[in-house]
Amino acid sequence: xxxxxxxxxxxxxxxxxxxxxxxxxxxxxADIVHFDVMDNHYVPNLTVGPMVAKALRNxxxxxxxxxxxxxxxxxxxxxxxxxxxxxxITFHPEASRHVDRSIQLIKAAGCKAGLVLNPATExxxxxxxxxxxxxxxxxxxxPGFGGQKFIPxxxxxxxxxxxxxxxxxxxxxxxxDGGVTADNIREIAEAGADTxxxxxxxxxxxxxxxxxxxxxEQLAL
Ligand code: DX5
Ligand code: ZN
Numbered sequence: 001x002x003x004x005x006x007x008x009x010x011x012x013x014x015x016x017x018x019x020x021x022x023x024x025x026x027x028x029x030a031d032i033v034h035f036d037v038m039d040n041h042y043v044p045n046l047t048v049g050p051m052v053a054k055a056l057r058n059x060x061x062x063x064x065x066x067x068x069x070x071x072x073x074x075x076x077x078x079x080x081x082x083x084x085x086x087x088x089i090t091f092h093p094e095a096s097r098h099v100d101r102s103i104q105l106i107k108a109a110g111c112k113a114g115l116v117l118n119p120a121t122e123x124x125x126x127x128x129x130x131x132x133x134x135x136x137x138x139x140x141x142x143p144g145f146g147g148q149k150f151i152p153x154x155x156x157x158x159x160x161x162x163x164x165x166x167x168x169x170x171x172x173x174x175x176x177d178g179g180v181t182a183d184n185i186r187e188i189a190e191a192g193a194d195t196x197x198x199x200x201x202x203x204x205x206x207x208x209x210x211x212x213x214x215x216x217e218q219l220a221l
């Protein structure tokens with residue numbers, strides 16, 4: 001069985017009770033906490049920063065925290081998120097003037113590094129730096145908001161990304177973010193993804209365990 005990971009996005013959680021919400025999804029079987037950071041500059045929405053990641057660590061969350069930076073510029077926040085307890089830090093190449101340098105900063109800070117490709121950004125555009133990455137994240141919606149519909153052409157991009165990752169011979173996670181549900185997760189996995197972000201498909205459900213189990217059942221088929 002492949003090593004599939006489910007990463008609920010806190011964007012869809014109840015922020016007034018964030019610690020408990022994160023505890024609840026982990027208890028329900030989630031593997032990774034997907035932490036969406038938006039700056040009302042790179043994307044037209046505003047969320048949370050390193051203080052909140054730190055608060056989750058202080059609350060006792062020990063699961064990997066996958067910090068998805070939708071901010072511009074990128075570099076200033078890397079050290080702060082590393083200090084706050086980030087496990088992965090991913091960023092959009094369009095948001096960094098020097099992508100290689102940003103990757104090196106993340107690694108030097110002791111975190112795993114990833115790049116995030118918007119729907120219109122080609123997989124080929126990051127091929128040169130791919131071997132340096134721990135994760136490649138493909139956006140299957142335009143970043144900024146939860147609850148959007150999965151863009152179908154992402155399936156083809158996932159196949160390209162899977163082939164590019166396999167060609168490196170390294171273990172690089174292939175994550176998908178946006179519009180993932182129990183109805184499409186199987187097709188997404190078959191196209192090559194191994195890490196699945198899901199916000200509304202988990203947090204909008206009354207029972208998180210049922211929502212995550214429904215996804216895992218599809219992955220086990
Ligand atoms: C969008 C965020 C996603 C989002 C996913 O910019 O990066 O992580 O929260 O939400 P759903 O699963 O509802 O599409
Ligand atoms: Zn995200």
